[in-house]
Amino acid sequence: MKAWMLDEPGKPLALCDEPVPEPRRGAVLLRMEAVPLLSYTRAYLEGKLPYAFPPGPFSPGTNGVGRIEAVGEGVFGFRKGQRVAVNPYWRADETVGEPEQVLIGLTGISAGSAPMLADFPHGTLRELAEFPVSTLVALDGLETMSSTRLASLGKFSVPFGGLRRGRLTAGETVVVNGAGGYFGSAAVVAALALGASRVVAAGRRAQALAPLVELGRGRVKSVVLTGDAAGDVAAIREAAGGGADLAFDMVGHASDADATLAALRSLRRNGRLVLMGSMEVPLPIPYGEMLINNWELIGNFMYTRADYLALVALVASGQLSLDSVDIAAYAFAQLESAIDRAGSAQGLQCTVVSSEVERGWD
Structure with missing residues (x-):
């Protein structure tokens, strides 16, 4: 072989x-x-x-x-x-x-x-x-x-596990930090499938967030983060209708904690923040704010087998459509080109090497 x-x-x-x-x-x-x-x-x-x-x-x-x-x-x-x-x-x-x-x-x-x-x-x-x-x-x-x-499915499995760990309940409002990224964009789609009434897609690139707003058909609001801490919190809370029940952080290789803290401070009282990104700096937790707001901070790595089975069931039932993903498919022998394409992918794009493109390896 x-x-x-x-x-x-x-x-x-x-x-x-x-x-x-x-x-x-x-x-x-x-x-x-x-x-x-x-x-x-x-x-x-x-x-x-x-x-x-x-x-x-x-x-x-x-x-x-x-x-x-x-x-x-x-x-x-x-x-x-x-x-x-x-x-x-x-x-x-x-x-x-x-x-x-x-x-x-x-x-x-x-x-x-x-x-x-x-x-x-x-x-x-x-x-x-x-x-x-x-x-x-x-x-x-x-x-x-x-x-x-x-x-x-691999694009959805990671954020799906985090949303389930965060106990997302139908009707709740969710903030996704890093929504323009590979896993963050999938988190928006997964949150909709799990019944979120509103999803706030937060990120630094308006172009990457626009397709998510269109896909949400009124249930997705976008917030372009500016780096101004107070301004970003106010914008997220406004988009969330006064505050979110759950915040999901999926920012990769973050060099500062500002966006994550903005997501935290967008929560209503008793809200939860799930951390699944890859921040490269310490996260300064506001002790007093955590206490007075009953906020819950959850670190989560990957997903469980039950999460993956639930994801497959949602797809099989039609409640989560994989058609929202823009797939660039390559033959297995074209792996090097596929790797280059994967490196430039954004948002709901996904690069796949597949025997269905060209049968065999020659």
């Missing part, structure tokens, strides 16, 4: 001939059909991010959609030929206080996760890929949707 391999960060990717693995006990072998690319894939491959890499050479790639080619022993709920999504967030299935965890095909997370990375080092950018069965999500009920379109 063909597989994209990386010897070590900073070295070029190579399309290689690799032996077809046999699925181990508790694992399955997938024939990959579509793989979405993260916007920072190029920086990751070049070793510019502080990640714990799998032992090389390995195939990168996190999320994806594929069909089960073979099932290992001890797998009971999946069958050959079934189409599934790959969830790269793998947690050790052990009854301990803090089980080890990794993002397969990307990085280790917990301090002792190196053995997990070594056990399943390969991600989704290969023709046939082996994964622990606990990382798969059944896509039953979505047979009429292309794998290329379904690959955009």
Whole structure:
């Protein structure tokens, strides 16, 4: 089979001939059909991010959609030929206080996760890929949707998990900070699907927010952040109709805390703020304001299996449409061009490498 391999960060990717693995006990072998690319894939491959890499050479790639080619022993709920999504967030299935965890095909997370990375080092950018069965999500009920379109589920899974952790209830008002970004834009769409009565899309680029307002059909208001702390808070609160029930922070690599604090201060009394971004500076928490307003601050990493199943159910029922995502699809052999395209994607755009574009790897 063909597989994209990386010897070590900073070295070029190579399309290689690799032996077809046999699925181990508790694992399955997938024939990959579509793989979405993260916007920072190029920086990751070049070793510019502080990640714990799998032992090389390995195939990168996190999320994806594929069909089960073979099932290992001890797998009971999946069958050959079934189409599934790959969830790269793998947690050790052990009854301990803090089980080890990794993002397969990307990085280790917990301090002792190196053995997990070594056990399943390969991600989704290969023709046939082996994964622990606990990382798969059944896509039953979505047979009429292309794998290329379904690959955009990975764009929604992260913010969807955060919104559910924040206990978003139908009828509530939500502020999304970083709404013009890759995951932030998906958070707006997901909040609408979960029943938010109003979503305030906050970001620094009006052009990236405009499509979200149009998509919301009156339920989405945009606020272009200026950096003026008091002014931004006032603008968000006004757009929220006096204040929000839930604020969701999804800003990537923020160099200051101003926008996050503006989202916090836009909350009504008893409001919640979910943190899922990647701020590079400390967040100064206003102790007295937190206390007097009964505000709740929630840090959340990724999502649960139940979150992913709920996301698939929303898509299958038509309550969340993946058609809102603008997909740029490339053949697997065009990976380098796809990586460049992913790096320039904005808002509801998503870059996918797919066998549906060009069958085969040659």
